[in-house]
Amino acid sequence: MPHDHHDHLSPSGHPYRSDDDHPLTYWQTMEIAVRELLIEKGVTTASDIAKQIDAMDARNPAMGAQVVARYWTDPAFAAALLADGAQATREMGFDIGPMKLIALPNAPDLHNIVVCTLCSCYPRNLLGLPPDWYKSRAYRSRTVREPRKVLAEFGVTLADGTEVRVHDSTADMRYIVIPNRPAGTEGWDAEALAALVTRDSMIGTGIARTP
Amino acid sequence: MQRVRVRADMPPGHVRTPTYLRGKTGLTERVLGPFPNPEELAYRHKGAALPLHRVRFRMGDLWGDAAETPDDTLEAEIYAHWLELADAP
């Protein structure tokens, strides 16, 4: 394998949930069984599974941050992203598979926030796997009813007169919030701007960093 | 934008229409698709192609007096067979 999945710390510095030195669980046993049966039946191969894991690990919020930074700096791209989010993202060179994407630009008087109340739909092919809280019962239950309280828990306070718009990702589309470009970044290039774009700012539970 | 009401049906099984939106009225913000009906895909059927509406609701229309900020909004994707035309208020 190209890299070792058994490291104690991930690239993000979080510990991996240990799985090699705890008693084997029923569901882990099922995972091994399903995997081995699929390989024996020729449905997939160990190599394809490893490649799929590596492909998913390679997807991360930095990819979305590049999309946002380009939106801020390239008006033609911004128009293309709003017209067809998936196509514009692919043309930037990102392999997002069959994902359908809608970009949701914030405005001085509009703040977008994304939730999936029915499951955990997330633009995983662009941003990687969702954070644990995104999948939690609390986030999924409360965001559609009291988004401002949820935002406050994430430390986001909005200017008076700002409309909050919640997007419940109920079906086929996936969403990326385009946060407002921070003040004081006039003349910055896309690479410098991308460093200000956090994962949470693209879900709507955060805003872009200020320089 | 078109005024639509989400059907208030409560069938068992897999549907992609959140319970809290059933019976509520909103405005179609854009129409997407057609996409195969997930209610059929979930049971290994092919799924008839259906338009998918992005419907915008006012929080005040969803939660009444309990709304946190009534003029905030919520958008969700609703398949066409769950929607009926609604009269202007």
Add this chain to the structure above:
Amino acid sequence: MGGDAAGPVPTDQHDFALWEKRVDALMVLCSGKGLFTVDGLRRVLEDMGENSFETMTYYERWIASVNQNLIEAGAYTTAELAAKMSQIKARGDTYGEASDAAR
């Protein structure tokens, strides 16, 4: 779930264990082979009931659903799964021992 009362949004974050990443990969690969759809995955998750949120982790629910969808699709039989799970349990007491023994 949408609109229900609930406590604060939890902020704990873990990186996914290898077995969880494998469940995710199996879901993507089997969807790509037409063995089931994400709708089928969700249908079984919902049929497991709200209580499963309290008793199972995210990827525990996923592997249960992936397995049921694969059996429904005829990828393998319940008897084959049963025999394989017993065989795996006999390999060792930890995930590492049970998973790597066959490699």
